[in-house]
Amino acid sequence: xxxxxxxxxxxxxxxxxxxxxxxxxxxxxxxxxxxxxxxxxxxxxxxxxxxxxxxxxxxxxxxxxxxxxxxxxxxxxxxxxxxxxxxxxxxxxxxxxxxxxxxxxxxxxxxxxxxxxxxxxxxxxxxxxxxxxxxxxxxxxxxxxxxxxxxxxxxxxxxxxxxxxxxxxxxxxxxxxxxxxxxxxxxxxxxxxxxxxxxxxxxxxxxxxxxxxxxxxxxxxxxxxxxxxxxxxxxxxxxxxx
Amino acid sequence: xxxxxxxxxxxxxxxxxxxxxxxxxxxxxxxxxxxxxxxxxxxxxxxxxxxxxxxxxxxxxxxxxxxxxxxxxxxxxxxxxxxxxxxxxxxxxxxxxxxxxxxxxxxxxxxxxxxxxxxxxxxxxxxxxxxxxxxxxxxxxxxxxxxxxxxxxxxxxxxxxxxxxxxxxxxxxxxxxxxxxxxxxxxxxxxxxxxxxxxxxxxxxxxxxxxxxxxxxxxxxxxxxxxxxxxxxxxxxxxxxxxxxxxxxxxxxxxxxxxxxxxxxxxxxxxxxxxxxxxxxxxxxxxxxxxxxxxxxxxxxxxxxxxxxxxxxxxxxxxxxxxxxxxxxx
Amino acid sequence: xxxxxxxxxxxxxxxxxxxxxxxxxxxxxxxxxxxxxxxxxxxxxxxxxxxxxxxxxxxxxxxxxxxxxxxxxxxxxxxxxxxxxxxxxxxxxxxxxxxxxxxxxxxxxxxxxxxxxxxxxxxxxxxxxxxxxxxxxxxxxxxxxxxxxxxxxxxxxxxxxxxxxxxxxxxxxxxxxxxxxxxxxxxxxxxxxxxxxxxxxxxxxxx
Numbered sequence: 001x002x003x004x005x006x007x008x009x010x011x012x013x014x015x016x017x018x019x020x021x022x023x024x025x026x027x028x029x030x031x032x033x034x035x036x037x038x039x040x041x042x043x044x045x046x047x048x049x050x051x052x053x054x055x056x057x058x059x060x061x062x063x064x065x066x067x068x069x070x071x072x073x074x075x076x077x078x079x080x081x082x083x084x085x086x087x088x089x090x091x092x093x094x095x096x097x098x099x100x101x102x103x104x105x106x107x108x109x110x111x112x113x114x115x116x117x118x119x120x121x122x123x124x125x126x127x128x129x130x131x132x133x134x135x136x137x138x139x140x141x142x143x144x145x146x147x148x149x150x151x152x153x154x155x156x157x158x159x160x161x162x163x164x165x166x167x168x169x170x171x172x173x174x175x176x177x178x179x180x181x182x183x184x185x186x187x188x189x190x191x192x193x194x195x196x197x198x199x200x201x202x203x204x205x206x207x208x209x210x211x212x213x214x215x216x217x218x219x220x221x222x223x224x225x226x227x228x229x230x231x232x233x234x235x236x237x238x239x240x241x242x
Numbered sequence: 243x244x245x246x247x248x249x250x251x252x253x254x255x256x257x258x259x260x261x262x263x264x265x266x267x268x269x270x271x272x273x274x275x276x277x278x279x280x281x282x283x284x285x286x287x288x289x290x291x292x293x294x295x296x297x298x299x300x301x302x303x304x305x306x307x308x309x310x311x312x313x314x315x316x317x318x319x320x321x322x323x324x325x326x327x328x329x330x331x332x333x334x335x336x337x338x339x340x341x342x343x344x345x346x347x348x349x350x351x352x353x354x355x356x357x358x359x360x361x362x363x364x365x366x367x368x369x370x371x372x373x374x375x376x377x378x379x380x381x382x383x384x385x386x387x388x389x390x391x392x393x394x395x396x397x398x399x400x401x402x403x404x405x406x407x408x409x410x411x412x413x414x415x416x417x418x419x420x421x422x423x424x425x426x427x428x429x430x431x432x433x434x435x436x437x438x439x440x441x442x443x444x445x446x447x448x449x450x451x452x453x454x455x456x457x458x459x460x461x462x463x464x465x466x467x468x469x470x471x472x473x474x475x476x477x478x479x480x481x482x483x484x485x486x487x488x489x490x491x492x493x494x495x496x497x498x499x500x501x502x503x504x505x506x507x508x509x510x511x512x513x514x515x516x517x518x519x520x521x522x523x524x525x526x527x528x529x530x531x532x533x534x535x536x537x538x539x540x541x542x543x544x545x546x547x548x549x550x551x552x553x554x555x556x557x558x559x560x561x562x563x564x565x566x567x568x569x570x571x572x
Numbered sequence: 573x574x575x576x577x578x579x580x581x582x583x584x585x586x587x588x589x590x591x592x593x594x595x596x597x598x599x600x601x602x603x604x605x606x607x608x609x610x611x612x613x614x615x616x617x618x619x620x621x622x623x624x625x626x627x628x629x630x631x632x633x634x635x636x637x638x639x640x641x642x643x644x645x646x647x648x649x650x651x652x653x654x655x656x657x658x659x660x661x662x663x664x665x666x667x668x669x670x671x672x673x674x675x676x677x678x679x680x681x682x683x684x685x686x687x688x689x690x691x692x693x694x695x696x697x698x699x700x701x702x703x704x705x706x707x708x709x710x711x712x713x714x715x716x717x718x719x720x721x722x723x724x725x726x727x728x729x730x731x732x733x734x735x736x737x738x739x740x741x742x743x744x745x746x747x748x749x750x751x752x753x754x755x756x757x758x759x760x761x762x763x764x765x766x767x768x769x770x771x772x773x774x775x776x777x778x779x
Contacts, residue, residue, distance in 0.1 A: 007635055007638050010633075010635060010638065011638055011641060011642065014645055015645055018648070021653075022649055022652055022653070025652075025653050025656060029657065032661070033659050033660045036660060036663055124667075126670075129604065129724070129725075129746060129749045129750065131379075131746070140732045141735075176379045176383055177379050177382075338742075342745070350756070354760075372745075372747060375746065375750065376745030376746050376747040376748070377746065378746065380743075
């Protein structure tokens with residue numbers, strides 16, 4: 001009996017020391033990890049907005065975060081202005097998460113005010129090398145993944161895989177042998193774009209939006225009511241600028 | 243070593259000339275299929291078959307040289323692997339893929355196991371499975387299948403195989419009838435039987451392969467039970483499940499698989515009973531992959547899967563020993 | 573056995589992966605590119621050196637009945653620290669190695685060295701042994717991943733060799749960077765080593 005107590009005591013002591021060390025080490029690395037993640041997110045945002053603002057303005061952009069609940073998931077998008085004091089917003093940035101062939105694909109998307117895609121960036125995926133993983137493959141001698149360039153100028157609301165709608169203006173080719181991956185990214189973009197679109201247009205607060213028969217997107221607009229008015233007035237001012 | 247207890251696949255005791263004789267007869271019996279490949283898919287088909295045969299023979303010779311054992315290229319088994327592999331290629335596949343596939347077939351599929359007679363799997367199918375897993379786009383996408391009779395022109399017209407067509411049409415609308423789909427694509431049973439459809443260069447012609455296998459059965463080199471029961475079980479199963487049975491036995495690689503790959507002496511069971519079980523398994527797996535699976539065609543995977551079961555089948559179908567009386571348990 | 577032998581025995585003669593067949597899970601799973609293989613090898617080496625040193629230092633105070641849980645706690649602590657370090661400073665590597673970093677905990681090479689060597693030998697010897705084994709592990713991983721990366725993508729250490737030589741249109745065999753390629757490469761390397769060993773033994777017999 002005494003022996004068991006002694007052994008448990010030693011084990012407890014060892015585990016305690018280990019836990020203490022790890023807590024200390026975590027406190028040391030946590031801020032670094034957070035800083036790094038924030039930096040990566042900021043870089044991704046700037047990447048998808050490239051070309052929409054003058055190069056000098058890129059670092060001062062003001063991102064206004066809007067949190068929404070989509071299908072029970074917490075999602076967010078950002079309204080982008082030249083600076084915090086600037087009245088009108090000029091672009092949207094959003095992050096979509098969609099189930100691909102193998103795990104979740106995270107895509108950062110930058111669009112203009114009318115939800116026309118400027119650039120996309122696949123941030124995270126675990127698709128099959130050679131097939132689905134082509135979404136982030138940079139061909140030798142090129143600067144950006146060829147897949148991402150297909151999305152330039154397409155409407156985020158209507159972007160669709162060529163196979164599903166060969167006549168659409170907003171069609172993108174699907175990666176050979178990886179239609180599921182391409183489709184997942186398109187669906188993800190459609191879904192978030194619809195949420196933003198409703199938020200942009202409606203004055204009433206709809207409870208349900210139909211993205212397509214498979215995806216029912218629920219947006220709780222009660223949280224957004226205040227933003228709504230702000231946006232509308234901002235939109236007007238932006239119009240005046242032109 | 244308890245070598246006495248091992249039941250190995252035939253040939254058991256044959257001298258070298260006999261293996262060579264069988265192999266060369268099999269090779270010659272494939273000539274109608276090679277001719278059909280040329281007739282429907284043109285010079286490029288012959289080129290692909292030649293690449294495969296030459297690569298297989300060179301690989302075999304090189305490995306046997308390296309292992310310092312007698313070079314047995316003249317027995318024709320490497321040529322057979324090359325022929326079967328070449329006949330199993332889509333018409334537009336790049337030649338270097340065929341070369342690498344042939345190398346893999348012989349090096350890993352055959353010589354790594356110890357050479358002819360020791361391989362568990364059909365080497366040509368190992369090569370094909372390797373190629374499908376490695377270059378899925380080139381091996382399975384519609385852009386690499388050629389429309390028959392366009393191979394002579396420089397730019398071969400690509401076209402989906404009948405099985406691909408049916409699979410994708412049924413995928414978008416399960417209520418369609420197979421008969422209607424192929425009628426819309428202007429494919430008749432006669433086209434399928436003669437081989438005038440898109441597909442691997444040597445698999446499309448049921449007729450040419452049938453001629454070949456009848457010769458082999460006549461010589462006694464092929465156990466008729468395997469091809470007959472394999473094709474028959476696919477027919478019956480697709481019929482019961484409400485699909486078009488004639489289409490399913492004529493389309494795709496069932497003919498070359500059932501006639502040449504499943505009947506490979508080294509990788510099929512020894513006894514007749516074993517062969518019947520083997521063929522029924524093949525029929526069921528092919529049916530299951532074609533109807534329920536993600537791939538339109540399942541012949542090569544069925545044969546590879548059933549190849550694994552051959553040792554077990556052999557174990558449970560050992561023929562009764564001559565003069566041996568089973569003692570009843572008291 | 574002198575110190576040099578103690579260090580170099582892990583390289584080839586007692587290579588943890590290729591001879592002792594320890595730590596096969598990471599050797600098969602993460603070796604899709606040399607970068608990954610190298611990263612995994614170095615992360616494991618760091619954990620191995622840390623745990624072997626500490627275990628060797630406190631070996632007198634570890635009661636033998638509960639030595640395994642204590643080893644595991646120590647190893648897990650080092651792994652967590654490495655994981656956090658990679659996340660903070662080498663995010664790209666951390667992302668591509670993913671789950672396999674936390675799984676270093678169950679890499680039997682590390683527990684194996686703790687049990688078989690560090691808990692019985694002096695601190696200096698244990699450090700040298702851990703370093704040698706870690707380098708051997710890294711060598712094996714880099715070897716496997718070089719084969720797989722070359723045949724799988726036509727590149728080595730991220731440099732597209734074929735395109736640099738001006739050969740267009742080559743596409744690597746995807747199978748080689750998928751799991752079957754891992755098993756295949758591993759099997760072929762083991763077979764080659766075995767064949768080599770038998771050949772040497774035969775030569776000795778002849779002499």
